[in-house]
Amino acid sequence: MPFRQFVLKVTSRCDLACDHCYVYEHADQSWRRRPKVMARETVAMAADRMAEHARAHALRTIHVILHGGEPLLAGHERLEETIVRLRDAVRGICELDLRVHTNGVSLDERFCRMFADHDVRVGVSLDGGRRANDLHRRYADGRSSYDRVVRAVDRLGREFPDIYAGLLCTIDIGNDPVPVYEALVALRPPVVDFLLPHATWDHPPPRPAGVATPYADWLIAIHDRWRKDGEPVRVRMFESIIRTTQGQGSLTESLGLDECDLAVIETDGEYEQADSLKTSFSGAPATGCDVFSHTLDDVARSPAIAARLGGLEGLCDTCRACPVVESCGGGLYAHRHRVGTGFQNPSVFCDDLMKLITHVRSQAEVRPRAGIRVRAGVRAERGREGAAPAAHTIPGPDLAALAAGYGDAATMTHLAASQTSARRLLISSVYKLAGPGVADAWKLLTELDRGHPDAVREVFDHPYVRVWAARCIARGQWAHPETRYLSNIAAAAALRAGVAARLAVATRGGSVPLPAMGSIPAGRAQEAIIETGPGVFAVATEDRRWEVRLDEPAAAGDWRPISRLTADGVSMALDDVDPYRDCYDHAVAPRLSPERLARWQAMFAEAWEVVKRDHSRYAPALAAGLRVLTPLVAPGGDVQASATARHAFGAIGVALPGRPDDLAMLMIHEFQHVKLGAVLDLTDLFDGTDEELYHVSWRQDPRPLEGVFQGTYAHMAVTEVWKARTRPGMGHIPEKATENYLRWRDGTLEAVDTLARSGSLTEVGRQFVAGMRAAARSWLDD
Amino acid sequence: MVILRSEITDLRDVPLSEVSELGMGAEVRRIVPASEDVRRVPVAAFNSAI
Numbered sequence: 001m002p003f004r005q006f007v008l009k010v011t012s013r014c015d016l017a018c019d020h021c022y023v024y025e026h027a028d029q030s031w032r033r034r035p036k037v038m039a040r041e042t043v044a045m046a047a048d049r050m051a052e053h054a055r056a057h058a059l060r061t062i063h064v065i066l067h068g069g070e071p072l073l074a075g076h077e078r079l080e081e082t083i084v085r086l087r088d089a090v091r092g093i094c095e096l097d098l099r100v101h102t103n104g105v106s107l108d109e110r111f112c113r114m115f116a117d118h119d120v121r122v123g124v125s126l127d128g129g130r131r132a133n134d135l136h137r138r139y140a141d142g143r144s145s146y147d148r149v150v151r152a153v154d155r156l157g158r159e160f161p162d163i164y165a166g167l168l169c170t171i172d173i174g175n176d177p178v179p180v181y182e183a184l185v186a187l188r189p190p191v192v193d194f195l196l197p198h199a200t201w202d203h204p205p206p207r208p209a210g211v212a213t214p215y216a217d218w219l220i221a222i223h224d225r226w227r228k229d230g231e232p233v234r235v236r237m238f239e240s241i242i243r244t245t246q247g248q249g250s251l252t253e254s255l256g257l258d259e260c261d262l263a264v265i266e267t268d269g270e271y272e273q274a275d276s277l278k279t280s281f282s283g284a285p286a287t288g289c290d291v292f293s294h295t296l297d298d299v300a301r302s303p304a305i306a307a308r309l310g311g312l313e314g315l316c317d318t319c320r321a322c323p324v325v326e327s328c329g330g331g332l333y334a335h336r337h338r339v340g341t342g343f344q345n346p347s348v349f350c351d352d353l354m355k356l357i358t359h360v361r362s363q364a365e366v367r368p369r370a371g372i373r374v375r376a377g378v379r380a381e382r383g384r385e386g387a388a389p390a391a392h393t394i395p396g397p398d399l400a401a402l403a404a405g406y407g408d409a410a411t412m413t414h415l416a417a418s419q420t421s422a423r424r425l426l427i428s429s430v431y432k433l434a435g436p437g438v439a440d441a442w443k444l445l446t447e448l449d450r451g452h453p454d455a456v457r458e459v460f461d462h463p464y465v466r467v468w469a470a471r472c473i474a475r476g477q478w479a480h481p482e483t484r485y486l487s488n489i490a491a492a493a494a495l496r497a498g499v500a501a502r503l504a505v506a507t508r509g510g511s512v513p514l515p516a517m518g519s520i521p522a523g524r525a526q527e528a529i530i531e532t533g534p535g536v537f538a539v540a541t542e543d544r545r546w547e548v549r550l551d552e553p554a555a556a557g558d559w560r561p562i563s564r565l566t567a568d569g570v571s572m573a574l575d576d577v578d579p580y581r582d583c584y585d586h587a588v589a590p591r592l593s594p595e596r597l598a599r600w601q602a603m604f605a606e607a608w609e610v611v612k613r614d615h616s617r618y619a620p621a622l623a624a625g626l627r628v629l630t631p632l633v634a635p636g637g638d639v640q641a642s643a644t645a646r647h648a649f650g651a652i653g654v655a656l657p658g659r660p661d662d663l664a665m666l667m668i669h670e671f672q673h674v675k676l677g678a679v680l681d682l683t684d685l686f687d688g689t690d691e692e693l694y695h696v697s698w699r700q701d702p703r704p705l706e707g708v709f710q711g712t713y714a715h716m717a718v719t720e721v722w723k724a725r726t727r728p729g730m731g732h733i734p735e736k737a738t739e740n741y742l743r744w745r746d747g748t749l750e751a752v753d754t755l756a757r758s759g760s761l762t763e764v765g766r767q768f769v770a771g772m773r774a775a776a777r778s779w780l781d782d
Numbered sequence: 783m784v785i786l787r788s789e790i791t792d793l794r795d796v797p798l799s800e801v802s803e804l805g806m807g808a809e810v811r812r813i814v815p816a817s818e819d820v821r822r823v824p825v826a827a828f829n830s831a832i
Contacts, residue, residue: 005828022830065831101831123832166832193832236832246805254829262828276829332829364803389796392788421793422813428802429810449798456798470814647814681813682788 002057003296005262006050007275010038010082011069012267016103017140020170022198023069028278028285030266037074038267043082045291046265047089053296054094061095066120069267072106076114083118099123099165103137105145107152112160121165124153126187128169128180135172153187161437161479166191166234173206173214177221185233190435190479193236193252194219196331198279201338201348216355223360232439241360244327254332257312257325263299265291271299276334284337316344324357392418392682402675403771405716406617412625415678416461419649422681423460426469427486433472434486435479441490444501448490452497459493462516463628463651464580470647471580481506485513491530491537492517495550498534505530505539508579511560512539518561519577520546560591565601565629567608573628574600575651581630584643584653589631599656600631606660607667614661614724618668618717626671629654642666644673649681661731665721672714685709685765686758694754697747705760712751716776719744723779745779752776 012034014024023031038046054062064086071079083098090096100115104124115122127133130146137145156164167189169180184192196215199205207214223238240250250256253274264272264285269292272285287302299305312320315330322328330336331347338345347353394402398411407415431442449456459465472483484506492514494501504527505512512528513519522528525541538547548559563574574597575581582588592600611619628651632641640662641655652670657663679685686705693702696711703711722741725732752773755761761769789812793801 007828007831065828067831099831168830168832191832195829242803243805248805248807252829274828274830389792392790392792394788417792417794418788418790421790424793424796424798424801425791425804425806425809426813428798428804432802446797446799457794473810473814682790684789 001259001261001300002059003053003261003263003300004059004061005063005065006046007065007067007262007264008038008043008046008082008086009034009068009264009266009275010043010066010071010079011073012036013073014068014070014103015073015105015139016070016137016145018103018136018138020136020172020197022276022279028282030278030283030286031069035267036069037078038082038269040081040085042267042269042291043085044089045269047086049291049296050086051089051093054090056297059094061097062090063097064099066098066100067264070103070106071100072102072111076110079111080114080118083114083120087118097121101125101168103145104149104152107149107156109155109159112152112155112163116160116163119163121163122156122160123165123168124149124156125168125170126150126153126184127172128175129183132172132175132180132183135174136170150187153189157188162477162481164190164479166193166236168193168195170195170197171215171218172197173208173218177218178225181222181225185229185436188436189233191234191236194222196254196335196349196352198276198332198334199348200279200335201345203279204348213352213355215349215352216359219352219356220359223356223363227363230439230443233436238360241327241357242364244329245361245364247326250327250329255327256329258329260333263296271296271302273304274333276332279334281337281339284334316346318346318350322346322354324354324361327357327361328353392421394679394682399679399768400771402679403768404775405672405713405720405772406621407675408620409624412621412675415675415682416625416650418682419466419678420457420461423466423469426466426473427460427489430469430472430483430486433476433478433480434483437479437484438486441487441503444490444494444503445486448493448497448499452493452499455497455499456493458496459489459516461627461650462578463648464575464578464583465489465515466647466649467580467583467645468515488513489515491532494532495537500531500533502529502531504528511577511579513577513579515578515580516562516573518559519579520548520559563592563597565604567605568612570608570623572626575628575630578630581648581651581653583645583648584630584632586635586641586643586653586655587633588653589633589655592631600629603656603660603663604629607663610661610664611668614730615664615668615721617720618671621675622667622671625650625674626667627651629667631656640666642670644670644677646677649674649678661725665718668717668721669714672717673710676710676713679768680706680709683764684762685768686762687760690758690760692758692760694758696751696754697743705755705758708751708754708758712748712755713772715744715748715751716772719748719776719779723782745776749776749779 012031013036019025050062087096098120100120101123126149127137133146134144167184169184171194197205226235236251240252240255244250244256249258253260262274264275266272269290271287271289275285277284287299287304289299289302319325319330331349331353333343335347335349336343336345394414398414401407401411468485487503487505491503491505507522507525507528510521510523511519512522520539522541529540531538535550538545546558560577562577564571565574576589576591611622630651630653632653632655634655635641640657643653654666690705693704694708695702696708722737722744725737726734726741755769756773791809
């Protein structure tokens with residue numbers, strides 16, 4: 001297995017003298033012979049070795065932690081040089097996830113700014129409040145480190161939240177656990193972890209007489225308080241227990257059965273194993289290799305690494321027979337050591353781990369996926385409490401109607417239902433990425449979901465909410481500011497429900513957007529406070545306050561509600577305020593003037609008449625499924641612009657054309673993409689690994705199969721629109737309309753055949769294309 | 783045409799508070815193909831950093 005994690009010991013000395021430190025106070029004293037700071041040539045060689053390894057194993061990402069000693073003792077310039085050298089080495093080879101872990105006492109603004117400039121995330125060691133922290137984390141002369149560290153962490157949280165990685169706390173059972181937890185959470189870290197103090201069977205951890213599992217008891221007190229608080233911060237240890245119970249990987253080497261993919265590079269360039277082994281015996285982490293003479297593959301083959309088997313195979317018989325071994329994994333490797341039997345022992349914390357894991361599992365109600373229960377009685381047709389959630393289905397006739405290019409209100413209900421589920425999943429995934437900043441919003445959303453599910457669904461189903469969620473998930477960055485928009489979603493749901501709530505919400509482009517509702521200006525504020533109530537809400541920034549009554553006309557006020565377009569039998573939103581509507585290949589138009597909105601309304605009403613009268617087979621699905629129109633910037637001249645975005649189910653972007661029948665065609669055309677996108681969400685119609693490019697008549701450049709699928713499906717409708725326009729009295733020159741019809745007909749027929757012959761269709765895909773083909777070939781009967 | 787049994791789990795009646803605990807990373811990646819598995823919180827499993 002290749003190495004993916006590298007701990008770069010940029011210094012070997014520390015400015016604190018913590019008496020529980022495994023580097024200086026435990027068995028291995030190799031720090032005494034190593035350079036104080038890693039030399040430039042050692043940094044360069046280490047960087048090149050990592051890059052060489054990433055290239056050889058085609059790694060997409062490597063993780064490097066700048067560590068020590070105290071890494072900040074390297075100084076601002078040297079540390080920045082090191083960071084730049086590392087980034088240069090792997091550029092074009094792999095992603096570099098770079099972190100630094102510090103005791104925090106020297107973490108000044110200059111360091112923070114430099115780390116922010118180079119996208120280096122910062123973790124800090126802190127053992128709790130002043131009293132708890134100062135039990136061990138002191139300077140050599142006995143002075144407290146607490147104030148300096150808390151000042152630095154506070155700065156990180158306030159001014160540099162994007163690089164604030166979290167807090168690491170070493171457990172001392174002499175401290176009261178709950179105040180330790182409270183002190184850490186008060187600093188609003190995205191993640192916290194609690195480290196068991198390093199110990200072995202020959203040097204066991206301190207335990208009060210008569211207390212069998214004091215470390216479990218200490219951690220359980222925190223765990224229960226954490227759960228009672230609604231899990232306001234992620235705790236790596238607890239989360240790892242839950243994940244490993246569900247068959248996922250652990251987030252820490254101290255738990256779980258994952259193989260170790262970590263190498264340490266010391267200041268002299270020697271490769272070592274995880275440096276917690278310094279606690280086991282002198283020389284325990286050594287590999288006998290160094291960056292100047294050995295590749296990382298050499299290190300992987302070294303006897304020290306090769307002897308350490310991963311998974312169950314590497315554990316002693318006691319561990320292998322243990323019922324919680326998937327979560328415990330034998331505990332931290334260093335904690336298993338005993339003179340005579342080496343590492344073939346359970347952890348010296350075995351009893352504590354057993355009790356803690358059992359407790360966390362029981363409290364988390366960790367259940368396999370099939371055991372998740374649906375709510376009772378919410379939906380009469382499927383709300384049987386106790387049933388496991390099933391997959392969405394589409395009845396055969398609806399799928400056949402979609403394949404032919406149409407579908408009706410019932411068809412759209414099936415597609416929309418699956419989109420609702422997808423949104424619940426994506427938004428929940430964003431919550432897991434979002435960190436403690438959205439804890440209040442999530443709590444409100446889960447309460448509303450119980451008491452006012454329709455209000456939550458209305459907001460979740462707004463097309464651009466999924467655009468936001470997908471963007472956050474694709475970025476994958478923990479606690480990124482964009483995730484805070486979850487608060488705006490919660491506020492909009494509360495407002496729809498008429499529920500009193502108070503939340504900090506995010507601003508976007510100088511406004512507070514409320515998805516599916518509208519937006520209100522907020523000046524330069526980065527954040528605002530919103531208070532909602534029945535039919536009313538207020539938004540306050542530091543220097544202004546707005547109050548809005550939803551039943552009052554908005555024209556004169558600052559509130560910019562989403563407008564509605566209406567026509568005979570239909571109503572849909574015209575969203576020109578949502579910040580995530582800018583998801584198309586075309587530029588979106590700014591907020592419309594009242595005059596421009598009136599033009600939209602007039603043309604929409606006429607266009608809808610055209611759809612109903614001349615293209616009636618497309619009307620039912622459009623009426624049921626098109627929720628939002630977003631104005632695009634007109635390209636100018638006679639050029640039309642319209643667009644769809646895969647994540648914005650239910651929305652299309654359109655630049656207002658000159659004629660109602662053109663608007664009708666653009667709506668019909670784009671809505672084909674909306675329908676097919678939802679089908680592709682539901683199931684694979686073709687082999688996604690097909691990299692072949694295919695020619696279609698409407699593009700100069702060859703297209704991938706999905707592009708051919710989407711284009712063909714949309715042009716089936718375009719062909720039918722032109723076919724209708726060939727009829728007398730349609731306002732088009734019949735010869736011209738016929739010419740266009742025949743051109744689109746032939747091109748579409750050819751493209752359907754291209755799909756059918758691609759050899760990359762799935763079984764459902766073959767049936768779907770057969771349905772498309774049958775519908776298209778019916779044109780030849782005319 | 784067959785009744786399509788889809789790749790999307792029906793979560794409409796699963797309480798939102800439980801959806802986040804379902805461990806449906808593969809389904810998320812299917813809907814948002816650009817995403818990796820939700821990035822490991824501490825990046826590395828290295829015990830002595832976060």
